[in-house]
Amino acid sequence: MSYDATITKISADGSKLLYSTYYGGEKNDMITGITLNNGGFILQLKTDSDDLYVSENAYQKHENKQNNSYIAIFSDPSFMTTTPVIGNTGKEVLLNATLKESMGNRFLTNKTVKFYIGDKYIGSAKTDSNGVASLYYEVAEKGGEYVYKAVFEGDLGHEAIESINKLTIPQSELYVSLLSNKSNTKVGDYIKITYTITNYGPDTAENVIYTYKIPDGLKYVDSKVDVGKVTYDSLTRTITWIIGSVNIDDKFKLDLSMKATASDRYRLTPNLTTDTYDESASNLPNRYLTVKNQTNTNQIDSNIDKYSYYSSNSYMGGFQNSGSGSGYGNAMKVAGNPIALLILCLFTVFVGQIKRR
Structure with missing residues (x-):
């Protein structure tokens, strides 16, 4: 007949069985001491077994044959998850991290989780009854994709762990x-x-x-x-x-x-x-x-409109208006002396008659 060591974990108030297992080999194994350690616990036992399981990275892979003593360090891996986050610059986003332990896979409560964007520390939060640490963060980064990280540094009985995810900040132009x-x-x-x-x-x-x-x-x-x-x-x-x-x-x-x-x-x-x-x-x-201000062309424009009947195709006393550039002045000269022109014509005819006599 042989017997093995028994490792059992219960809740802090003793009401729940969280984890229990046998530990030993082919022969007799008996626990002589146990203490909590950062990341797990240390187990001291006496053993007659030659096949006691140890991990590959164990400090001592075989028991001490002189007194059959053995020291085992058990780690309790932690599990943490995060989710991708999208947020706008200058607006608040909610960063969440959920923390569990391996033994019984239960949530770890009242544990401090630190948050980082890249290597910049932005704050910390405690886990609630569901193992969730929540941090509101006002985004200071420009548009693009960034890495944010949640870190649990470990404590007695629980290993340290971190979880990495993406913070996406939309950008427009x-x-x-x-x-x-x-x-x-x-x-x-x-x-x-x-x-x-x-x-x-x-x-x-x-x-x-x-x-x-x-x-x-x-x-x-x-x-x-x-x-x-x-x-x-x-x-x-x-x-x-x-x-x-x-x-x-x-x-x-x-x-x-x-x-x-x-x-x-x-x-x-x-x-x-x-x-x-x-x-x-x-x-x-x-x-x-x-x-700009209006140019002072209103009077000139109205004059041009008033005398527009003196066009380049109109005739007065046998003189043609020379065009729009000088027609206004020429038209005024012709239209202003019709009687003088008539007297001049009559005088020319009269003089001509005297000479022929």
Whole structure:
């Protein structure tokens, strides 16, 4: 008859059997001492067995034949899992790590788990009754993919462990193009500026909002969009266009109609925001509209219209108007002396008759 050592683990309050096994070889094995160790426990026993199992990395692979004593170090591997996380720059994300032990595969509660992004420590959390450590983190990284890591450093009875996963931060590239329906804008002109919003990706731009404050010297007339909702606040002179999501290669348009009321150089570039990380949206190139004063040509134009009947094809007293460039002056000379011309003709005829006598 032979007997083996028995290793049993129960809950802290003694109410549950968590783990139990035999440990020994062909012959007699008897435990003489046990103590907790970082990552497991140390077992001291006497044995007569030559085939007692030891792991490949054991410090002592055979018992001491002099006193049949044996020391065994048992490790209790820990298990930890994490999940991929997606979050936007400047917004909070929830990082979770679930921690279990191997013996009984139960959750480890009230254990400290540290979190890292790359090598940067960002905080720690305690595991709850389900072995879950949760950390809220405000994303400070730019768009792209990052490695985040959860680390349990181990304690008496439990080995250290870490779990690695991905933190993905979406990134978009918004661009605004402007097109005016009028060139050489002057005071009093009505103009329409068409704004086109495009996203070059690689990810969808979320919660995109366009705002533009109309400067003094330009008067708001109307605005129309092909997607979303646009409003105008007359007190702040601000247009707000709530676009929403803009997928890759989307092209959304806003037509803004205004009247130029003063000459100046006006900035037309709007403010564009999105929840998605986007360097281009916050660095839009400046676009301007130049408004000039009207030239003082109204009186000249009205005079030309008044005397337009003196054209290059009209005749007066046998003289043809020489054209639009000088016709106005010539026409006035001819039209202003008809009696003098008639007297001159009669005088020439009379003189000619005297000479022939």
